[in-house]
Amino acid sequence: MADETVSAVIILAAGFGTRMKSARPKVLHEVAGRSMIAHAINAANALAPQRLVVVLGHEREMVAQHLSDIAPHVQLAFQEQMLGTGDAVRVGQSVISEISGTIVVTSGDVPLLEGETLRELVRTHQLSDNAITVMTAVVPNPDGYGRIVREQDRVTAIVEQLDANADQKLINEINAGIYAFDAQVLREGLAQLAPINTQGELYLTDVIAFANANGHKVGAYQLLDYQQAEGVNDRIQLAARNAEMNSRILRRWMLAGVTIVDPATTWIGAEVDLAPDVTLKPGTSLEGATSVAAGAVVGPDTTLIDVEVGENAEVVRTHASLSVIDADAKVGPFSYLRPGTIVGEGAKIGAFVEAKNAQLGAGAKVPHLTYCGDAVVGAGANIGAGTIFANYDGTSKSVSHVGEGSFVGSNSVLVAPVTIAAGAYVGAGSVITRKVESGQLGVARSQQRNIAGWVDSHRAGTVTQEAAHKCGQSGDNSSRSDDETLITE
Ligand code: UD1
Ligand code: CA
Helix, strand or coil, X not given: CCCCCCCEEEEEECCCCHHHCCCCCHHHCEECCEEHHHHHHHHXXXXXXXXXXXXXXXXXXXXXXXXXXXXXXXXXXXXXXXXXXXXXXXXXXXXXXXXXXXXXXXXXXXXXXXXXXXHHHHHXXXXXXXXXXXXXXXXXXXXXXXXXXXXXXXXEEEECHHHCCHHHHCCCXXXXXXXXXXXXXXXXXXXCCCCCCCCCCCCCCHHHHHHHHCCXXXXXXXXXXXXXXXXXXXXXXXXXXXXXXXXXXXXXXXXXXXXXXXXXXXXXXXXXXXXXCCEECCCEEEECCCEECCCCEECCCEEEEEEEECCCCEECCEEEEEEXXXXXXXXXXXXXXXXXXXXXXXXXXXXXEEEEEEEEXXXXXXXXXXXXEEEEECCCCEEXXXXXXXXXXXXXXXXXXXXXXXXXXXXXXXXXXXXXXXXCEECCCCEECCCECCCCEECCCCCCCCCCCHHHHHCCCCHHHHHXXXXXXXXXXXXXXXXXXXXXX
């Protein structure tokens, strides 16, 4: 009876995760930027189950909140006391009590497990007409796992490490903790569980021995890629799973046409999307919903979090979040793009520029040493070195506009809200508080005074005076120029 459908998936996630030494429940820790419980739900979704149940215990509120954000379709079941995996599945089954057909049980802390692997498990289960199919793996070090006791193709029992005899401890085929059950056989088996073992727990694994005793067929689906079944109990394993997940993600992108110059220092989150012919240079970290279009070059030493990078853009030594970098734009080195920054097509954000909620039109340039906060800069405009968009008056923030093709001289302050119309100039060093109209030059700074004879009268005996004298400046002020020379623009 291979009907290929799955009635329910029960994900066990009630464990304390004590060894994580964390205020956060274990399943909320992230692997490749996604919570472990989200990985488990993703894998389960590949089975398109009619019901998806997550069993929670410790810190249930935090996990429940997270699940209502990321997977509102899951049903929650609460295990009051950690009485063991058998009790946890009982709790999970209680919210879907009348269901028949295939029930898959998996765990919230095996982040590398793929949906396709669960599908293989279910296929094997249904094609073999098993009552129970246990996912197993042959591992280099079986310590701590339940051991698979077999008679040919049949699994006759699973013996926990602490209950195993010397011979059983030598078995290196382990229980991955992931199963397909016939719902009825599971229900009957759970009803018979008793805490008669070293840990005094209700073992889900005892259902296997019961099923055998009642003449049901129990088989195995042996997972060759055993790392998929590896769990997370402490921060060392969390780092190991992250490293493995990352290297799998990198391999997938390289096979899809992405050049990754240094895989050892490149991190790509699970939700990132890359086009062929993207180049990632060393020290690049792409996180969240970041996407990079064809031909773009990112790095070295760049972190992008929820950033969209357009075709052939270049992003060098940059930290950016919630921003858009359009095609052919150039960002960096040493640029900081905060949320709401949009760098238009072919535009440039250069060295030591911080931008926030700033829109740069196509071809606009902010090349050096600028704070560009709450700004709308038109196409082709040029913002001189050291310009500050003074967006905050101490109580509220306002937006400033620089029109298309305008030129803001170096070291200017644009006091928001203020507008530089299209086709206008701002003189260097200006503090602009009023609108500059098209065709005008706005200049706002004190006029320059040149005070003749000042070096002689105030800096006698210095190298400066000596140099002045060499240039023909005598001490008697006879060649003194106008006292206050008016510099006009
Ligand atoms: C379990 C299996 C073992 C298998 C191993 C794979 C049993 C008795 N043993 O061992 O054969 O090799 O998994 O990792 O099942 N959980 C609850 N409530 C509980 C206890 C556990 O929800 O009361 C959850 C945990 O959060 C975890 C999963 O069940 O997601 C497995 O629990 P864990 O304590 O890691 O099981 P092990 O004793 O390691
Ligand atoms: Ca355990």
